[in-house]
Every structure is written in C-alpha cells, then in structure tokens.
Amino acid sequence: MTGSVEALDTADFVLVDAGVPLCLVDDPPADAVPDAEGLLRLDIPIADGRIGAPAAHRHGDRAADRVGPGGGMVWPGFVDLHTHLDKAFTWPRRANPDGTLEGALSAAALDRAFWTVDDLRARMEFALRCAWAHGTVAMRTHLDSRAPQHLVTWPVFRELREEWRGRIALQAVSLLPLEEFVDAAHATEIADLVDDCNGVLGAVTRVGAGNDDLLERVFRLAGERGLDLDFHVDETDDPEARAFDRIARTAIAHRFEGRIAVGHCCSLARRPAAEVDRALDLAAAAGLHVIGLPMCNLYLQDRRAGETPRWRGVTLLHEIKERGIPVSLASDNVRDAFHPYGDFDGLEVFAQAVKIAHLDRPVGDWPAAVARTPADVMGFADAGRVREGAPADLVLFQARSYSELLSRPQHNRRVLRAGRAIHAEPPNYRELDRLFETG
Numbered sequence: 379m380t381g382s383v384e385a386l387d388t389a390d391f392v393l394v395d396a397g398v399p400l401c402l403v404d405d406p407p408a409d410a411v412p413d414a415e416g417l418l419r420l421d422i423p424i425a426d427g428r429i430g431a432p433a434a435h436r437h438g439d440r441a442a443d444r445v446g447p448g449g450g451m452v453w454p455g456f457v458d459l460h461t462h463l464d465k466a467f468t469w470p471r472r473a474n475p476d477g478t479l480e481g482a483l484s485a486a487a488l489d490r491a492f493w494t495v496d497d498l499r500a501r502m503e504f505a506l507r508c509a510w511a512h513g514t515v516a517m518r519t520h521l522d523s524r525a526p527q528h529l530v531t532w533p534v535f536r537e538l539r540e541e542w543r544g545r546i547a548l549q550a551v552s553l554l555p556l557e558e559f560v561d562a563a564h565a566t567e568i569a570d571l572v573d574d575c576n577g578v579l580g581a582v583t584r585v586g587a588g589n590d591d592l593l594e595r596v597f598r599l600a601g602e603r604g605l606d607l608d609f610h611v612d613e614t615d616d617p618e619a620r621a622f623d624r625i626a627r628t629a630i631a632h633r634f635e636g637r638i639a640v641g642h643c644c645s646l647a648r649r650p651a652a653e654v655d656r657a658l659d660l661a662a663a664a665g666l667h668v669i670g671l672p673m674c675n676l677y678l679q680d681r682r683a684g685e686t687p688r689w690r691g692v693t694l695l696h697e698i699k700e701r702g703i704p705v706s707l708a709s710d711n712v713r714d715a716f717h718p719y720g721d722f723d724g725l726e727v728f729a730q731a732v733k734i735a736h737l738d739r740p741v742g743d744w745p746a747a748v749a750r751t752p753a754d755v756m757g758f759a760d761a762g763r764v765r766e767g768a769p770a771d772l773v774l775f776q777a778r779s780y781s782e783l784l785s786r787p788q789h790n791r792r793v794l795r796a797g798r799a800i801h802a803e804p805p806n807y808r809e810l811d812r813l814f815e816t817g
C-alpha cells in the first residue's frame with residue numbers, strides 16, 4: 379500500500395487508484411472503464427466519514443491528501459446473511475462425532491444444555507469481534523428458538539445488538555423445526571417475539587414432510603405481522619426433497635409481500651433438469667432469495683465414513699442467478715458441530731465459494747453476493763456498496779486482481795469504518811477456554 383497509512387486515522391482524504399468491482403459501485407463515473415475482470419480504477423473521496431462521488435482514476439496526481447491503495451482492490455464492508463452466532467465456537471466442547479448432518483444435530487442438541495446467558499454472550503461477542511476485524515458491517519443470525527431456550531437467547535441477542543449498534547448491524551431469525559409449529563401457542567409466542575425484536579420468522583423444513591398446513595401457519599403468522607421469512611431448505615442430497623417448491627407455491631398462494639430467503643437448497647443440484655426448470659420458474663415467480671452456504675455444505679454433504687465425496691454439496695448457484703433470482707453467499711456455521719472451521723470472514727466465504735462453485739470465468743458480479751445483494755435482503759440500502767453519501771465502511775486489499783485476492787487470506791487488509799482504520803485483529807481462541815473447563 380502506498381501513501382500514508384496514518385492518513386486513514388486522522389483526516390479527510392482521497393483513496394487514489396482503488397480497484398473496485400463494477401457490481402459494487404452505485405452510479406459509476408461514465409468515463410471509468412472496467413478492466414477485463416470487471417474492476418474499475420477509481421479515486422474515491424472520503425470526507426466526514428462518508429464516501430464522496432467516485433471519479434475515474436487519473437494518473438500522476440500526488441497531492442498530499444491522497445492515500446493510494448496502489449491499484450489494490452477496495453470493497454465495501456461485508457454483509458453476512460446467514461450465520462448461527464448462538465452455536466458458534468462450541469466445537470471444543472461438542473465436536474461432530476462423524477462429520478454428518480445427523481451427527482451435528484445430535485451434538486447441537488446435547489450442547490444446548492450449556493447455553494446460559496454467560497456462555498452465549500461470550501461466544502456471540504467473540505464471533506462479532508472476528509467479523510468486525512475482517513470488515514463485516516451487517517449480519518443476520520438464526521437463533522435456536524425451542525422453548526425454553528428462546529427466553530435465554532433472545533434477550534442476550536438484543537443486548538448485543540444494542541452494544542454493537544454502529545459497528546455491526548444485527549438481525550435475528552427464529553430457528554425452529556417446521557414440525558414445532560404444530561404447537562400453535564408456542565408458534566404464536568415466537569412470532570410475537572420476532573415481531574417485538576424487529577426480527578425475521580424462520581423454520582427448518584425437512585425432506586418429504588407432509589406438513590403443508592404448518593407451512594401455511596408460518597406464512598400466516600408472518601403475514602399478519604408484516605414479517606420477512608427465512609427458511610433452512612432441503613439441506614440434503616435427497617432428490618425427493620421438495621421444500622423449495624412448496625415454499626414458492628405457498629408464497630404465491632398467499633400473495634406474500636415480505637421478503638423470503640431460502641438457505642442451502644442443496645438437493646436442487648440432485649434433481650432432473652426438467653424438474654429444476656419448473657422449480658426455478660416457481661422461485662422466480664414467488665420472489666425467493668437464495669442463500670448459498672458452500673463451506674458448510676462442502677463439509678456435511680456427501681459424507682460417508684471411509685469414502686471420498688463425489689459432489690460438492692452446493693445448490694445451483696449459476697442457474698439460479700441466471701434466472702434473475704437474487705443469490706447471496708454466507709458463512710453459516712463457524713467452529714461448531716455443523717462446520718468446525720471458518721471465522722465470519724466475508725472474503726473467505728467468497729474465496730471458498732469461487733473455488734467450490736466455479737464462480738470465476740468470469741467472476742463478474744459475484745462479489746455482490748457477499749455485499750450488495752444480502753444488504754438488500756436485510757433492508758440496508760447503504761451497506762454493501764460504494765455509494766456517494768454512504769458511510770465510508772471499506773476494506774482495502776493489496777491484491778490488484780482476483781488471482782492475487784483469492785490466493786492469500788489477506789490478513790493484512792485494512793478495514794475502514796466511517797473513513798478511519800480500525801486496527802482490530804480477530805480475538806485469541808484462548809479467551810473462550812474457560813467455557814469449556816469441565817469440573
């Protein structure tokens with residue numbers, strides 16, 4: 379990085395020669411021409427913590443108030459649309475016995491006994507500090523909402539959301555197996571809790587479950603309260619799984635007006651082409667928004683002891699986007715029984731997704747999947763984009779091309795928040811050791 383790094387701490391300045399993906403720039407200057415990878419070379423003024431009007435980069439300007447990424451990439455802060463902060467970092471206490479989804483579900487059920495206020499708060503805060511250091515500006519988390527856990531977890535979430543306001547914007551989704559909506563009283567209690575917390579109503583839908591009436595109930599509860607929806611959908615290799623289609627049909631039948639996000643959708647990739655075609659028609663008509671979770675899917679899907687996996691577990695990212703259906707990419711589970719790796723780093727999510735799902739010939743507008751697109755789903759018009767007047771929440775990389783960007787973890791990135799460098803590092807794992815000491 380050229381120019382004075384200190385300038386990032388002290389004054390208004392111009393970021394000179396920033397390589398910004400075209401898909402992340404609102405109103406790009408007419409004379410800025412993207413390179414072969416779709417990057418614009420821009421000079422971006424930063425004043426009073428906000429982004430000014432970007433201009434096409436002019437060579438040879440060496441004014442003192444200019445800070446040069448030197449052709450390095452500049453991205454808006456990351457938006458992580460699907461996480462599980464309440465499960466994060468439990469791996470040392472509750473590893474997955476066999477690496478399967480069933481193994482993860484049984485491990486998580488056992489671990490929930492330890493989810494006190496103190497335990498949740500320590501792990502969730504740790505997760506937020508990781509995300510903050512990597513340059514994340516907004517996150518949505520699912521929260522296990524079985525009774526009576528919801529009475530412990532949601533208040534902790536609300537406290538943390540207040541404490542982190544202005545750093546990471548937080549949104550919560552209630553996470554319940556769809557079958558639990560059979561208890562109408564609890565279902566209503568959860569919907570009211572979500573409403574009271576400006577949250578999103580969610581459910582996990584399972585293979586072949588004949589419980590369309592319960593799906594109807596979820597839509598009705600959301601519709602009555604004006605809530606958005608976010609489902610875990612078809613997280614399986616079973617080509618008979620149809621929750622994706624059922625959700626789309628129900629949304630159309632209800633003329634549902636809120637936003638509907640569907641995460642995972644793994645088994646779409648295992649269904650016959652003609653069926654996929656019809657399912658995507660339905661999804662487009664219903665206005666579904668798909669969230670791909672490649673890291674967790676790669677870990678859990680197609681796993682059998684002693685065998686090498688034959689497929690990568692991800693949904694049909696290319697085909698879905700080709701239909702004009704918005705697609706985001708997100709962390710999902712981090713260091714828990716569902717996925718023992720990850721660090722709430724939007725760049726890692728993007729880098730892994732590019733490699734797992736071939737999002738790179740060309741990369742094109744895929745960067746929007748960890749920035750602009752999820753910000754739209756969360757209703758944050760200023761986040762995930764370089765826009766005049768938006769807060770200068772930016773991530774500066776040395777890397778000048780996608781090959782440079784995706785070849786290293788970029789731990790030397792500079793994160794700017796409101797135009798100032800934050801100088802944060804991910805916290806030390808040892809801080810959490812006290813939670814895992816057994817008597």
Ligand SMILES: [Zn+2]
Pocket residue numbers: 460461462520610641710711
């Ligand atoms: Zn999930």
